[in-house]
Amino acid sequence: MRQARLIRRLTAKSVLEQMGWKGARLTRLERTDLATITADELDRLTDVLRFPAEFFTTPPVTHVEPEDLSFRAPKSTLESEKNRMAQMMALSGDFLLQLDERHRLPPLRVTPRPGLDPIAAAAAARASMQVAPDEPIANLTHLVERHGIPVVLRGERFGGQGLEENHRGRLEKHLGCSAWIGEFKERPLIALRELDSWERTRWTVAHELGHIMMHVGVAAPEDEERREDEASRFASEFLAPFAAASTMVRGEPSLVNLLPVKDKWGISLGALLRHFYDSGAMDVDRFEMLRRQLYTRINTDTGFTWGRTEPGWDDRAPERPRLMRKWVEFVYGSGSVKSVLAHETIWPRDLLLEFMMGQRESSVPAAAAPARRGRAGDDDVVQVDFAAYRGRERQA
Ligand SMILES: [Zn+2]
Incomplete structure (x- = not known):
């Protein structure tokens, strides 16, 4: 109730x-x-x-409260929204467990390593997923789901503005969250805000994977900031291990010579600047200068600064999850909410639609080939409506 x-x-x-x-x-x-x-x-x-x-009349299995989520909603977030977010995680979790009972989900094959620093944890995560240290990750969402971590999309904002930066110049965290589901909290679940940006989508999945790898239990208030920094450091190192990525840059890093790094490893220029700075590839003056350039140069495609829409913003479709929809197909014969409702009577239709939001239909990995993107979640749309994009960004 x-x-x-x-x-x-x-x-x-x-x-x-x-x-x-x-x-x-x-x-x-x-x-x-x-x-x-x-x-x-x-x-x-x-x-x-x-x-x-x-x-x-069906007992709930997963218990999630706002403090169990991997992020702290900004103070401005209403209590009712925090509570709803936690219960959405719990119920999405129970829906996945229901699917698991009928057709086993992929076993969790990522072993958390609390105590490791972000660089070692990123290497451990790559090793457990059998991705070589010098190998770019084509579709991160698919990789994570194959290793037993389902991803769901959310329409809401997770509180606050999504693009805030904290005082250390890192992209802030309000784009996703994760929690452990099951009676014994035996499986992680990642929730992401549905974003149009392929760069932010990938980076947010990697950031949540960092929390899953390194952080156990509820964070004490004094640990929150450190945990966020660790998950962010993990995200960049996991996507683009510095030892391999830095071999592409001759001389001092610049926006122009980092672009091929972005293209190869699938990580934003903004995150790369921070990553190269954290890894000792530039001093603070150069880092600040490049960040200023990023936020003043105009992308003539979009009319926004590079900081808002970087070159390459349109090179890939944003990754979308697939596991939940695939399992609905396995269990109920088709991937539609209608086929679930024909067999299961405990879920309201609108909640099932929310669980399944943005789940990919096709089995072709969305990020395998460059694709123009259209409406979020629509794999087949090939047109880009710049005016609509600008309008959306302005609203955001
Ligand atoms: Zn976080």
């Missing part, structure tokens, strides 16, 4: 009123594992919360 209420963004008070209940009845019901209500009450509950009756 609590999960359903939080998903529907309803306060306890409003549910209490709509149910015609008095006092602490709802609180008591939400806190107990098993309770008896009348058939009439169950009827009304399904109306008020817009969840099928079976949802309320």
Whole structure:
């Protein structure tokens, strides 16, 4: 009942009123594992919360609260949004476990290594996924999913603006989050905001993989910033191991000679600047100068600065997850929400649509070949509507 209420963004008070209940009845019901209500009450509950009756008679497996998520929502984020985000992770997790019972998901083949520094953790993650240190990763989302970490897309913003930078000039974290699902928190799950930028999409997956590899349990407030820095350092090193990537740059790094590095390793210029600076390839003055260039040069394709839309922004389609949809196909014969609803009665249709949002249909890895992109999540669209893109960016 609590999960359903939080998903529907309803306060306890409003549910209490709509149910015609008095006092602490709802609180008591939400806190107990098993309770008896009348058939009439169950009827009304399904109306008020817009969840099928079976949802309320099926025990939840995954427990996720806002503090379990790999990121701290900015203070401006409403409590109701944080709660909803946590329950979306829990319920997406339970849906995946339901699929797993019918057709085994890929086993988790990435071993967390808390205690390792980000550089060693990135090497360990590559090794466990059998990616050589000098090998670029073509489709990171596919790689991660094949190794047992499902990815889901979210339409919401994870609180705050997505593109803020922290005081150390790192892309901030509000583009994704991760949590552990299952009765024993045995499997990680990554959630990403649905982004049009292929660079940010990949980097966010890598950043969350960093949290999964290095960070256990709830962060103490004084550790949060350090954890974010570690996950970001991990992300860049995992995507583009410095020892291999730096061999492409002769002389001092510049925006122009980092472009081929971006193209080969699939990582933004912005992240590369920070990565090369952190790895000792330039001093702070050069780093600041190149960052200034990035944010003043204009990309004539888009009218934005390179910092906003870098050269190459349109070279790849943003990666999209596939595992959940593929497993729905395995279990229910087709990848549509309709086919799930024909067999499962515990999920509301709109929630299934939200679980499956942006999941890829085709088995052709989206990032294998350069592709023009259209509407997010639409693999086959070949046109680019710059005006719409600009409009979206302005709204963002
Ligand atoms: Zn993070």
